[in-house]
Amino acid sequence: MQLTRVAEAKLPTQWGEFLMVGFEEISTQKDHVALVFGDITGETPVLTRIHSECLTGDALFSLRCDCGFQLESALDAIAKEGRGILLYHRQEGRGIGLINKIKAYALQDKGYDTVEANEALGFAPDQRNFSFCADMLTLLGVDKIRLLTNNPKKVRVLSEAGIKITERVPLQVGRNPKNSHYLDTKAAKLGHLLGRS
Ligand SMILES: Nc1nc2c(ncn2[C@@H]2O[C@H](COP(=O)(O)OP(=O)(O)OP(=O)(O)O)[C@@H](O)[C@H]2O)c(=O)[nH]1
Numbered sequence: 001m002q003l004t005r006v007a008e009a010k011l012p013t014q015w016g017e018f019l020m021v022g023f024e025e026i027s028t029q030k031d032h033v034a035l036v037f038g039d040i041t042g043e044t045p046v047l048t049r050i051h052s053e054c055l056t057g058d059a060l061f062s063l064r065c066d067c068g069f070q071l072e073s074a075l076d077a078i079a080k081e082g083r084g085i086l087l088y089h090r091q092e093g094r095g096i097g098l099i100n101k102i103k104a105y106a107l108q109d110k111g112y113d114t115v116e117a118n119e120a121l122g123f124a125p126d127q128r129n130f131s132f133c134a135d136m137l138t139l140l141g142v143d144k145i146r147l148l149t150n151n152p153k154k155v156r157v158l159s160e161a162g163i164k165i166t167e168r169v170p171l172q173v174g175r176n177p178k179n180s181h182y183l184d185t186k187a188a189k190l191g192h193l194l195g196r197s
Pocket of ligand 1: 050053054055070092095105118148150192
């Protein structure tokens with residue numbers, strides 16, 4: 001186990017009230033957070049979103065990616081279901097960090113695609129470690145989920161970490177003229193389902 005569960009409190013939102021649970025990485029003290037909606041106990045698989053931090057999309061309304069649209073859509077789906085989990089996974093920029101993501105955006109403005117830009121900066125296309133997410137689910141007492149994602153790697157890595165994924169639920173939202181090349185590149189090079197408008 002790489003995480004400990006360190007704090008929790010209610011979080012009222014426009015979707016209803018969540019239980020916000022804070023986790024800390026044991027080696028680095030870096031924090032992650034889960035939002036729990038409704039009763040997640042029992043045998044029925046829990047609708048779950050693993051959302052990787054994207055300051056620009058989630059908080060600053062960027063149209064360069066689909067992240068903010070996916071975040072809203074996932075919260076809509078969880079609230080409609082009446083139960084679910086959103087893991088907010090603090091690995092900004094597919095794990096390269098905010099400053100490097102800004103550098104990658106500058107390269108994309110010069111014609112690199114999102115994968116080539118990461119590589120030009122010396123990073124793999126996706127530097128994220130998803131085993132933290134399996135730890136968060138285990139610490140929440142959940143081992144069976146329906147995962148809201150377009151990314152086949154998340155399904156594979158979580159399954160390998162012992163989480164049973166009974167369904168992959170697509171989250172194909174947020175396509176716009178500013179992110180269509182980015183979404184097409186993710187589908188072609190990283191295997192994602194294609195984002196739609
Ligand atoms: N390095 C890099 N990271 C990006 C870029 N655009 C968005 N991100 C980051 O990508 C992460 C989200 O990854 P995505 O590939 O959009 O989606 P995913 O999490 O793999 O898959 P989904 O579950 O379908 O959302 C967030 O951490 C964003 O900050 C980019 O151009 N370069």
